[in-house]
Amino acid sequence: MDGIKFINSKDIQNYLREIDYKLSSEQILFLILNNHFLTVDERIAALRELKETAPNDKLVSITNNFFEELVGIRLYDFIERYLDNLNRQIAFLKEEDKRFCYKLYGLSDSCKYELIGSFQNYENSHNRIEEESDCYNYVKMKKIPFEDAFDREYFRQKYMELPYAEAYIDKSLVLMDCFANDTNSKPQDHYTDCMYITIPLPFKKGDIVRFRASPWIEMTDKEKKSEYSVFHSYAPTEDSLHKYQGTDRSDMYYCGYRPKKHGVKLHEYNFFCFDIEYADSAELKGHNKRLKALSDVLKEKCKEHQA
Known part of the structure; x- marks a missing residue:
């Protein structure tokens, strides 16, 4: 199953194909559940396809005892529990x-x-x-x-x-x-909060990136619609990821500098890292323009450090 197609960023898709990166069934599961560009029926179909094509292995990304009921669960059981919960929510609606x-x-x-x-x-x-x-x-x-x-x-x-x-x-x-x-279902986010998943990213410190919001988010949140930042790192640190796993989704975010009215601010927990892509500096407007200078400074510092 080609799981790379479930990543919303073309830049990340191209990078993974260039390095011939093979996604595990667990990574594909994570991407399907977090892809807000899929309709509900498309998400259900993708999960069914994954169940038909992937082995029924234990999920190794769930280790936090906060989600004790899911530790050691197998892929097929996880999918069926998710689908059962989703169907309950639709029925309640x-x-x-x-x-x-x-x-x-x-x-x-x-x-x-x-x-x-x-x-x-x-x-x-x-x-x-x-x-x-x-x-x-x-x-x-x-x-x-x-x-x-x-x-x-x-x-x-x-x-x-x-x-x-x-x-x-x-x-x-x-x-x-x-x-x-409602009393018969649990929030769907419960399922992805418990997973610790990492995937290689092509971005380097100083790259200007843009967050891709789903259409209905773009139309209701001006900030997310025009969200730009200067990529700093995959945040937070590896140790922090395990420390906070299952409590704040820290393994799903990236660290970047976001423009403010006066200056810029480093945000450790920004947006979902697999929904970002390179941004052309020519498309920056208003206070986003100051990201260009910051990008140049960070890249120059990286060159000096490498030298």
């Missing part, structure tokens, strides 16, 4: 229950959520998405307890304790992503 209501938000080009309306059930809200297909490319759907729909502050403070569901759906009614918090 669609299940009709008079105690819940649905809210739809269209994702506009102005990077803002625009409330489309509130609905009694999934079918009605789904039909409305089809009616709004000419206005929005993506729609965010929320299923929340009916009584909490009128107390926004209470819901904001207690939402992790309340049963709710959230989904992103495109204008063709394709389910792009789904998350549910």
Whole structure:
């Protein structure tokens, strides 16, 4: 199975192919679960294909006792548990229950959520998405307890304790992503938080890189849409990765300098490192332009050190 295709960065893809790097089935599993450019159906199909083509080995990347229930689990069992949990979340999203209501938000080009309306059930809200297909490319759907729909502050403070569901759906009614918090399922992130995975990166200190956000993130988060930084290192250190494994996803981030209004700041925990690619300095605008000078300085220092 060609797992490299599940990496969102063409630059990382090309690099791994150039060095003839062979991904393990565990690395492929990790990439599939974290690829936010895949639709839900595509993710399910990819996991099924992996199960059909890979040996049923024990996962060696899960060693943190914080996730004791998954230590020593085999690949097939891991996939089935994930799929079972995902199906439960989708079922909860669609299940009709008079105690819940649905809210739809269209994702506009102005990077803002625009409330489309509130609905009694999934079918009605789904039909409305089809009616709004000419206005929005993506729609965010929320299923929340009916009584909490009128107390926004209470819901904001207690939402992790309340049963709710959230989904992103495109204008063709394709389910792009789904998350549910109910008594019968666990957050999907639980599965990737527990894995310690590293993959070679082509970037060197001083390279200007760009983060690739999924379309529905780009449209709702201006900062992530134009996220540039000067690559510093694969962060944090190897020792820190094991120390923090399973608590803050530190093995999935890179260390880079990000521009601020005045100067730049080194961020140890930036964005998902397998979603970054080289950025052309000509595309930098506004305060991002100062990254060019910083890039030149860091590269020059690297040359002096090597000399």
